[in-house]
Amino acid sequence: MSSYFRHNDPRLDKLAEFSRLCDLGSSIGIERAISWSRREFIRAATGATAAAMLSAFAPLRAMATRTGQKAVVVTFGGGTRDEETFMPDGHENIPHLLKEFIPQGTFFTQVVNRGILGHYVATASLVTGVYETFNNFAAVTPDNPTVFEYFRKELHRPASDAWVVAPSNGFSLIGESSHSSHGAGFGAGVILPKRMLAAAMATRDTSGYDHLLRDNYESPVYAPALAVSSEQLHQVAEMLKVSVADFAAHARSLRSPDELSVYVARQLMRQLAPSLLWITLHDIDVAHAGTYSLYIDAIQRSDRLCSEIWQMIQSEPEYAGKTTMFILPDFGRDSDTASGGNGFQHHRTGDEFSRTTWMMVRGAGVRENVIVDRPVESTDLVPTLGSLFGFSPDRSQGKALPEVL
Amino acid sequence: MPVQQIRGEQFHNYPPQAQHVATANITLLQQLPLAFLPLLLREIIVYDWKFPAERDEIDRQVRYLGSLTPDQLSSVMSSFAKLNLSADLQAMDWVGAPVRFSEKLSAYLWATHQIDDFSRSAEEYIKVFNTAVPEPVIPAPRLGIAVIAEEISRTNYPLFRKLRRKGVYFDHVDPGSNYKLLLDTVTARAKLYPSPYAHWCIEGAEQGTANGSLIAAVAYDSLQPVRKQLIHKMQQVSASQGGPEILRTRLAETEPSELGMKHVIDDPVLSRFAIRVLTEGSGTQIYSTTFVQWTAREALRRARPLTILAKFAARQTEESADEELSGMQQHPVLDPAGSLVDADMGAYYTWINLQRLPGADQSGFIAWAPGRREAVAIGPSFAPGTQSQSIVSMVEILRQAQSIT
Numbered sequence: 001m002s003s004y005f006r007h008n009d010p011r012l013d014k015l016a017e018f019s020r021l022c023d024l025g026s027s028i029g030i031e032r033a034i035s036w037s038r039r040e041f042i043r044a045a046t047g048a049t050a051a052a053m054l055s056a057f058a059p060l061r062a063m064a065t066r067t068g069q070k071a072v073v074v075t076f077g078g079g080t081r082d083e084e085t086f087m088p089d090g091h092e093n094i095p096h097l098l099k100e101f102i103p104q105g106t107f108f109t110q111v112v113n114r115g116i117l118g119h120y121v122a123t124a125s126l127v128t129g130v131y132e133t134f135n136n137f138a139a140v141t142p143d144n145p146t147v148f149e150y151f152r153k154e155l156h157r158p159a160s161d162a163w164v165v166a167p168s169n170g171f172s173l174i175g176e177s178s179h180s181s182h183g184a185g186f187g188a189g190v191i192l193p194k195r196m197l198a199a200a201m202a203t204r205d206t207s208g209y210d211h212l213l214r215d216n217y218e219s220p221v222y223a224p225a226l227a228v229s230s231e232q233l234h235q236v237a238e239m240l241k242v243s244v245a246d247f248a249a250h251a252r253s254l255r256s257p258d259e260l261s262v263y264v265a266r267q268l269m270r271q272l273a274p275s276l277l278w279i280t281l282h283d284i285d286v287a288h289a290g291t292y293s294l295y296i297d298a299i300q301r302s303d304r305l306c307s308e309i310w311q312m313i314q315s316e317p318e319y320a321g322k323t324t325m326f327i328l329p330d331f332g333r334d335s336d337t338a339s340g341g342n343g344f345q346h347h348r349t350g351d352e353f354s355r356t357t358w359m360m361v362r363g364a365g366v367r368e369n370v371i372v373d374r375p376v377e378s379t380d381l382v383p384t385l386g387s388l389f390g391f392s393p394d395r396s397q398g399k400a401l402p403e404v405l
Numbered sequence: 406m407p408v409q410q411i412r413g414e415q416f417h418n419y420p421p422q423a424q425h426v427a428t429a430n431i432t433l434l435q436q437l438p439l440a441f442l443p444l445l446l447r448e449i450i451v452y453d454w455k456f457p458a459e460r461d462e463i464d465r466q467v468r469y470l471g472s473l474t475p476d477q478l479s480s481v482m483s484s485f486a487k488l489n490l491s492a493d494l495q496a497m498d499w500v501g502a503p504v505r506f507s508e509k510l511s512a513y514l515w516a517t518h519q520i521d522d523f524s525r526s527a528e529e530y531i532k533v534f535n536t537a538v539p540e541p542v543i544p545a546p547r548l549g550i551a552v553i554a555e556e557i558s559r560t561n562y563p564l565f566r567k568l569r570r571k572g573v574y575f576d577h578v579d580p581g582s583n584y585k586l587l588l589d590t591v592t593a594r595a596k597l598y599p600s601p602y603a604h605w606c607i608e609g610a611e612q613g614t615a616n617g618s619l620i621a622a623v624a625y626d627s628l629q630p631v632r633k634q635l636i637h638k639m640q641q642v643s644a645s646q647g648g649p650e651i652l653r654t655r656l657a658e659t660e661p662s663e664l665g666m667k668h669v670i671d672d673p674v675l676s677r678f679a680i681r682v683l684t685e686g687s688g689t690q691i692y693s694t695t696f697v698q699w700t701a702r703e704a705l706r707r708a709r710p711l712t713i714l715a716k717f718a719a720r721q722t723e724e725s726a727d728e729e730l731s732g733m734q735q736h737p738v739l740d741p742a743g744s745l746v747d748a749d750m751g752a753y754y755t756w757i758n759l760q761r762l763p764g765a766d767q768s769g770f771i772a773w774a775p776g777r778r779e780a781v782a783i784g785p786s787f788a789p790g791t792q793s794q795s796i797v798s799m800v801e802i803l804r805q806a807q808s809i810t
Contacts, residue, residue: 089566116515133516137649210727286723289688290695293746294723336754339761342702343754345687350520 068322069389073278073381074309075126076302076329077119077167078285079347079357083336084299086358093299096307097360101327103369105362106403110375113331113355117347120170122330122378123280127174129382129396139170141178144395147382148175148188151276154391162188163274165265167257167282169195179395188278191236191268193260199233200248212257240267255301258283262305266312273318276389281305287333290345310362324363324388324404326381332357361404372403406495408442409435415500423452426463433471436478438486440523443499443506450503454677456602458709461541469538481533484526488519504657540709540763544598546784547711547768548807549759550587551701551752554610554718555776557744564745565781567753568772572783574792575802580778582799587714587773588613590803594712595619602674602708607700609693609718621675621708623700625693625718628679632690634664635683639690640732656684678703691726693718694744698751705758715755717748756783769806773799782806 084090086109091098101107115125118136125132128144148162164175169192176187194213201209237244254260258281265279281302287295306327313319334341335353347354359381379398386393387400413428426449427434434442448455448463455463470478479486491513499506514520553564565574588606595604599619606613608624638659642652661667661676670676682703688695694717701715721729721737728734752772759770769784783789786805 114518131518135512135650210731210733211724289692289726290686290698291688291692291720291723291743291747292750293740293743296746297743336757342699343757344750350515350524 070323079329108359113378145182149182149186162276328359420453440488441485443503447503456708553774557741558776568781572787579798604712609697693720694747
């Protein structure tokens with residue numbers, strides 16, 4: 001192997017490297033075997049039925065009224081691998097997904113992301129249904145209309161009806177595109193809980209809050225969250241009906257930024273009850289630090305938080321019985337055998353493991369205990385939401401998933 | 406600038422040996438496509454600080470490519486030549502700054518969906534090159550050892566689950582065996598097979614005693630003053646709000662002298678290696694376990710040693726690391742339980758990386774947790790997926806691991 005194909009850039013998206021050994025480097029066969037094993041195991045463990053013919057089914061919702069329909073989308077920004085989730089060694093990390101979600105939802109085993117594997121640009125691709133190609137680290141809006149713009153413009157929904165809760169400063173522009181056909185004013189509100197916290201701590205001692213303020217795991221650098229102004233903070237606090245002091249006090253009791261995000265999401269659901277709520281969890285991306293134990297802790301926490309979000313949905317009258325919940329990682333992480341990466345630590349190689357992940361769908365009208373084996377793409381989410389709500393994301397590259405509808 | 410127009414004088418800023426390699430092969434370089442040549446130059450430009458194995462690889466690459474007829478060279482490079490590169494890339498100073506070019510190239514290939522084509526091209530090229538010019542035969546089978554420090558092995562975490570499938574699992578290692586035995590083994594192998602940078606000791610805490618002129622030794626604790634200066638630099642760059650890309654560039658430009666490396670490691674090649682580990686490795690600056698795993702990975706990848714001993718010790722907690730990065734740390738707080746999980750995965754990755762080297766089928770590998778009396782031995786003398794419940798000494802395991810079949 002030539003060393004000049006080996007790059008050790010700590011960021012993502014570096015040139016591929018190649019194995020010395022064919023049996024390690026050319027691991028497609030192994031990956032297929034693993035993928036097959038995963039599907040087989042899930043069926044055995046849950047008794048779920050195959051859904052190969054589901055696309056021929058009449059959509060359950062075809063004639064149903066869409067009045068009151070709500071959707072909560074949860075993405076794991078900081079992808080997870082099969083190894084630590086749905087493969088046998090990983091089951092201990094996702095008890096809620098395995099025991100609560102799979103039996104009561106529809107599970108897509110192969111969701112492929114063919115775009116750039118950076119968290120902001122990949123999340124932008126998820127919300128537009130188009131593989132965006134901008135610089136992952138740039139503060140730019142998505143080039144194509146977001147799901148929030150389609151939703152609000154076509155269905156005449158108010159600004160309060162679509163929200164994003166995102167952990168990272170880089171996601172501040174995720175709610176609205178720069179596309180001319182939709183224009184300003186139809187995007188989602190974006191709440192960055194870290195920014196709120198940074199603002200709340202502006203006149204306080206920040207010790208004990210460092211773990212909640214860390215912004216970007218893809219960089220080894222501590223990057224404190226950019227604070228919003230005091231005025232903006234109080235506006236958000238007023239909207240969420242929580243005092244700045246209470247917010248800061250509650251934050252101190254939390255272990256991670258994702259717990260803070262879920263806390264904010266809970267307040268949003270209670271106070272504004274948006275019909276389209278998008279929550280981006282990000283703790284898992286601590287894997288970039290190379291600490292396997294912290295990565296596993298974060299997967300377990302995300303699994304627990306998904307369950308808590310579902311409980312929140314069930315406990316809120318505005319949501320119970322009319323909400324569809326989608327859970328999906330934005331992409332995977334490098335396989336142990338891809339020599340260009342360093343296993344779980346990064347998502348640089350673009351190998352099959354880093355591109356292939358899964359999606360869980362649960363809620364009213366969603367078929368239970370169903371596994372869909374056919375490959376779908378992460379860009380299929382937006383058209384699926386379009387069919388669910390009744391809007392037409394005409395620029396999306398994906399296709400609506402009939403198994404959900 | 407077209408590659409055909411490069412001239413020898415353009416390499417005047419390269420270090421002496423790198424300049425010689427480039428200018429002596431200028432006719433060959435002029436025939437290589439732009440998607441390939443700067444990546445070769447990226448390696449050549451640091452030729453003076455390369456390990457012998459890396460220099461040999463560059464030399465063999467140049468010899469191989471230079472031996473081809475124009476038609477053969479065109480055929481070998483055809484898939485690289487077919488990649489479409491932007492005018493901006495072509496206009497870059499890829500001779501003077503090949504690292505920056507490769508970063509831009511990487512981003513461009515991802516954005517234009519050509520990264521998979523590039524990967525395939527590179528994989529095919531490496532296969533052809535390695536077949537045409539195999540690496541030199543090594544004088545003895547390689548030996549890799551991963552040790553887990555006693556102070557982090559006091560939980561019931563099930564160790565070596567992945568490695569057990571590959572070799573013999575010992576659960577009654579003689580408690581009389583100690584770490585010094587391993588250090589003595591490295592020293593003995595260094596005397597038996599003397600070669601620069603062929604024998605390594607990597608420590609997650611203090612430097613061991615296996616110090617000799619033929620042993621490359623790197624320790625996390627010894628590098629503490631360097632790490633402190635590096636973190637200070639990271640804080641300064643971070644404060645300038647330049648973002649992850651600027652930080653990445655600044656770190657890549659770090660010279661050993663800038664961080665006082667001379668007071669820690671005098672050897673210029675090893676010194677640069679350590680700087681690269683700290684500036685390119687994500688998490689190596691703050692987590693001991695990440696430092697050991699990444700250093701072992703890079704030592705294996707770059708130096709291709711005959712012997713490598715990697716000792717995993719306690720890392721600090723995530724909260725403590727956040728404090729260190731923000732400059733607020735009083736005393737590091739250790740996380741023994743998490744460190745054990747990291748070390749277990751780190752041992753597995755060290756074995757995988759050993760397997761990537763030529764002669765892997767004859768190499769021996771041992772992972773050992775003296776505090777738990779558990780070990781796994783992998784190699785031609787050990788049957789995969791088996792267990793030994795007899796009391797066995799580490800001397801005996803080492804003997805078997807080094808036996809030639």
